[in-house]
Amino acid sequence: MILWFCTILWASTLGAPTFDFSPRGMTISIVSQQEERIRVRSIEKGCLYFISKSSFVIEGVQSSQDERVRFLQKKNNKDEAQLLVGFTESWKCLKPSYREGAFVLPIAAKQADLLEPKEEPEIEEVVEEVVQPSPILVQKRESKENKDYLIAIDAGHGGWDAGAVGSTGLREADVVYSIALLLKEKLQNKGYQVLLIREG
Helix, strand or coil: CHHHHHHHHHCEEECCCEEEEECCEEEEEEEECCCCCEEEEEECCEEEEEEECEEECCCEEECCCCCCEEEEEEEEECCEEEEEEEECCCEEEECCEEECCEEEEEEEEHHHHHCCCCCCCCCCECCECCCCCCHHHHHHHHHCCHHHCEEEECCCCECCECCCECCCCCEHHHHHHHHHHHHHHHHHHCCCEEEEHHHC
């Protein structure tokens, strides 16, 4: 507990992300007390940022006024802050930088390639990590019937771990188990074999 508290004290505090939209894409700015190492990983329809020795004042999900951005998720993890940005379309995650007391996270819209380039400093593009399934595996899957698959559903919690408990005494374990039972029924109606992890 003491080690965690000391880590928070020494970490650079990050403010709430702000947006700047343009036809070429957008820029996310995060106020920071000091410059730290920042990495970005391009994922399908999103960018994941890792900011070392930093933490957000407030964790959680933040919405955007622009329909092209689905959400921002802020998370503090050990000695780094993580920011996940989800888009409604495939955009390019560009190399982040630090200037004038803020991290600057540029993101380019795909259609921006067709527009006239503005006089901006050249920004390094991050290589996307998209794994395409093997055509052989796809063919095998298509030839199988639903009954050939066994789907395991792990509802989460249960047993000694009841999860969160609401003011009325409603347990998270009971809620997720009810959802798992409904999902099991829907899958069985489609011909799948289903196993609930809680049952074995």
